Amino acid sequence: MKIKQLFVGLLLSFQFITYAQNIKREILFTIDDKPYYTDEFSRVYNKNLDLVKDESQKDLTQYLELFVGYKLKINKANKLGLQNGEAYKNELNSYRTQLSKNYLTDSKVTKELVEEGYNRSLKEIKAAHILITVDENASAADTLIAFNKIKAIYDRAVKGEDFGNLAEELSQDPSAKENKGDLGYFSAFRMVYTFESAAYKTPKGKISRPIRTRFGYHIIKVEDVRDNRGEVTVEHIMILDPKDATAEERDKSNKKIQDIYQKIQQGENFEELAKQFSDDKSSSPKGGLLNRFGSGQLSSEEFENAAFSLTKEKPISAPFQSEFGWHIVKLIEKHPVKAFEEVKSELEDKVGKDDRSRLIVNSLNDKLRKKYAVKRDNKMYKSAAKTVTDDFYESKWELPTVTKPYDGKLFAIQEKTITGTDFLNYIKEQQQGGSKLKPINKLVDNLYEKFLDTKLNSYYNDNLESEFPDFANVIEEYRDGLLLFDLMEKEIWEKSKTDSIGLQSFYETKKLEYTWKNRVDATIASSTDIEVIKKAQKMFNQNIASEQIKEKLNTKDKVQIMTNTGVFEEGSESLPKELKFKVGVSDILKEGEYYFVVKTDKVIPAAPKTLEECKGKAINDYQQFLEENWVNDLKKEFTIKVNKDVFENVKKQLQK
Structure with missing residues (x-):
């Protein structure tokens, strides 16, 4: 998310909440004689009441000061002309477009599709398909040819011929030659809606009747249905293995993760090892704990599959590699599929971007046609339609040289007049769409219906502020929020x-006020074996390097000791809590199951940061x-x- 979107979003939290409190609309204050009213102050105060953490901001006198200060900044922005900037105008239009989506939809149909999507998402389907391609706008003859082909394949499949072999031989999906039509497991929103619906309605082991999508005709064989895996919480230890690493560096990463795994196998604490050695610095202070996740939510399929394969009986994975490096994963908890309310907004967003959104669009179009009751001037329509020729199919059709005869009213939406010339311009724009619908008069009729729906939606959208006061209020707040961001910047x-x-x-x-705590430049050695740590202490006193210490004390079968070198600040999770900050080799310190010895090369005292x-x-x-x-x-x-x-x-x- 852009920082500007975050900034304005914070200003507009709970933007659709309305308040029934009746405040008489009066002038509360003026800035250079421009009035600001009580109803806006009341609405904004109530909206933000539960958001502020500073109790002083809930005090109405203090809040008035904040509100006046906010409006002062907006006045300053307008005075500087920031509202005329192209970037500002584009950003505002973008916000309005996003916000209007909540109104430019059919809520009943949306609700049904969201619920259907959720119910389907509870299952994952393993399927294969066979495709015979045919264009969406193909002629009736070409469509029939494609249908007959898929019907013939369907008949062979239901009689028992091997589906995979049929796909390899006859499917026009290019990948079928290699995968025999196999699509693997998928759930809701992964396929085009028509295909998805057919897959979910076909019983396991059965083959669907031919169905049509924008790609052509398909038959689908459902091979398996399984429950959605839900979510999982895990801890992990990661050792980075950069893509540009040398062979020697890769070997070192591999050796380190294997040493850590060996220590886990020896019974050492997973969380402590994560704190000491994991390269994932966002999770290592928490013992490697990650936020819960579900299938497809991480950028590593290898990591997800490893995490979901863990059980209570086998809670820790062996070391495995992803594109990020080496991992060891420990199962903490498995969670069932989220409840509907938890994923409702996410599903609404998916529905809006999916093929099924056409159902919502069609429903809204029907409502707008009833709301505005448009009456077409058929004489103007016929006159304009006659000017469109077959040149359209080659994108060569041009408007008549003289368009004045078509400048009259084709229809009106409330007070807004739409002319025949407007329609002809629309047709010219549609040439690039490549529609092949024939004959030309049928294509023009089809384009008129789309043109009418486009104009109805445009009018409705342009007048949302007058239709919905809440929408008008939020847009005004967006406008001010964007100006404030530009001004603050x-x-x-x-x-x-x-x-x-x-x-x-x-x-x-x-x-x-900006100070470092005491720090040490040091090497930390840790082990669960007191005798091993004593040997390490002795070697530190002999100035033997940490890598040599590990070579001498660790064996091929058992990792006895690990070391960590760097500059550590007081309070660091990596440092033993009882460590005294002084140069030299420390006493042996014990925390939990671990013994530590630290060789401090330098003590850096607390000091102001540069x-x-x-x-x-x-x-x-x-x-x-x-x-x-x-x-x-x-x-x-x-x-x-x-x-x-x-x-x-x-x-x-x-x-x-």
């Missing part, structure tokens, strides 16, 4: 990043500092007048 964020002198000066005043070391945090703090001072400057730039009596009345109503 211009006035605050960019300045905080580019004003190196100002940032340096700010850092100097705050440098004691600006480079804390730049991200310093820039963030500098941004807040600039914004606080900037709002005070805006209050001087604009004239603000608050109607205190009106505000007191609003407070009383909101506090009821």
Whole structure:
């Protein structure tokens, strides 16, 4: 997600919530004589009431200050002309298009399709198919030829001929020569809707009757049906194995993961080993714990299959390799398929992008035709239609040289007139679609129906603000949110990043707030065997390198000791908690099942971080500092007048 989308999204959380509280619409305050009203203040306050963490922001007087400050920034953005920027206009149109999708749909049909998709997703189907290709707009004769071919293959299949052999011999799916039509396992939303429906309606072991998709005619054999695997929670240890690694580096990664696996087999704690050695730094502090996931949610099929294959009886995998490196996975818990409500919004999104969305579109088109009751001028239609020739099929058709005779009304949607010329322009645009529907008068009739639906949807979309007050409110908030983002970027964020002198000066005043804890440059050795760690301590005292120590103490059959070298900050999970920060070899320390000895080459005392070391945090703090001072400057730039009596009345109503 873009940072701008996230920023505006936070401003608009719970955007579709409406509040029944009746607040009399009065002028609450003005900025340079531009009025802002009580109903907007009340609506925004109620909407955000449960979102704010700072209790002071729930105080209405304090919230009014925040609201006025927000509107000051919007006024500043307009004053600077940011609302005229092309990027801003495009972004706003993009947001409106996204938001309008919630209104440009048939909710009843959507609900039925979402529920159907969920019920289907509970199962996974293993199937094979045979395809005879035919274009969607093929002639009746060509369509019949394709149907007869698939029907003949169907008859042979149901009489007992081997389906795979038929697919290899006759299917026009190019992959069938290699896979004999096998599609593997799939669930809802993986195939085109017509194909999916046929697969789910065909019993296991049976063959579907011929069905048609945009690719042609198919027959489907359902070979297996299994339950969806649900989700799983695991821990893992990962050793990176970069693609550009040398053979020696790959061998080292492999050796390390095998050593770790050997220690697990010896009974050592998985979570402790993950903390010490896993290269996945996002999960290693948590003992390798990952968020629960389901099939297809990770970018590694190898990892998913390994995780789902684990059982309570065999909870830990052997080392295996993915595109990211080497892994060992430990099962924590298996979860059943999510409840419908948990995946409802995700399924709604899938339905909107899937072939089945045509059912929703058709349903909405029917409703809009009833809502606006368009009456066509048939004389204008016939006159315009006669100008379209067979040149259309070769994308060579042109509008008449003189279009004035077609400038009259073809039909009207409420107060909006659509002309015959509008329709002819639409036909010209459709030439690139490659429609082969014949004869030409049939094609023109077909295009008219699509043109009418397009215009009805466009009119309805253009007037959503007047149809739905909630939609109008949210669009207004989007508009303000986008302006605020552009203004903040211009006035605050960019300045905080580019004003190196100002940032340096700010850092100097705050440098004691940005400090390193005590650190050590050290090598840590760990083992579950006290005698082994004693030997390691002795070798450290003899300045023997950690790699040599491991070579001497580990055997082919047993990993006795592991080492970790680097700079560690006080409190690091990798360091024994009782370690004293001093140069030299430590005493032997015990934590849980492990014994540790640490060879410290250097102690780095607590000290302020340089600006480079804390730049991200310093820039963030500098941004807040600039914004606080900037709002005070805006209050001087604009004239603000608050109607205190009106505000007191609003407070009383909101506090009821």
